[in-house]
Amino acid sequence: MPVYVPNLMDSSSKLLDVVLMNRVIHQAIPDLDPSVKKVIVYYIDITSEEEIDKFIKNDDSTTVEIELRDLKTILDDVVIGDYAEFHVEEAHDDLYGGYAVFVDKFLSDRVMQKIFEFNEKARMSATAKKPFKPIEISEEGLELIEYLSVDCTATGGEWHLDSEIKIDKLGYVIRNGSKTKDFWDGSIRSDKRPLRLKIRNICGDETEWHIL
Secondary structure, three states, X not given: OOEEOOOOOOHHHOEEOHHHHHHHHHHHHXXXXXXXXXXXXXXXXXXXXXXXXXXXXXXXXXXXXXXEEEOHHHHOOOOOOOEEEEEEEEEEEOOOEEEEEEEEEEEOHHHHHHHHHHHHHHHHOOOOOOOOOOOOOOOOOHHHEEEEEEXXXXXXXXXXXXXXXXXXXXXXXEEOOEEEEEEOOOEEEEOOOOOEEEEEEOOOOEEEEEOO
């Protein structure tokens, strides 16, 4: 079934009005195969669904059935993959090894959706005795990370666990299985130069990045 989807990069096509609907009917539909009986038109915003429906019914230039659907109902279910900014430094530190990968910024759409849902529920149930106190995330977003590992052996294929750290709820580091009293400084260290980085967010999703 043919589907019309607005260009999300073009602000003029995000609003479905009579002018845009007229363009779809008289420019896009005539180019379709004659066997097409129905077309779905998605929109981001709409001037008036009743007005557009009336326009479609009054237009007798095509017999193709046109169904309107709100694209936002689909976009709400879309989860963007985790994003990370990081850099590598040579660490002249005999205790932790020769290289350190510093995570400068971390974004997780999945985690932020969960936090938003939690905040909304907390806000709705807030009382004078128990005021609403939202969960807030720093600009760097490093508190969304619970685990990191690096592969210093291969750039692809099976993962080689050359170094790993887990961050507990208080922010302390468990390095290669050993608990420490070190507060996480946003880095993971290794003896050899790391080739790949793996990060697990606090929802359990893992993402790998190649290190140039």
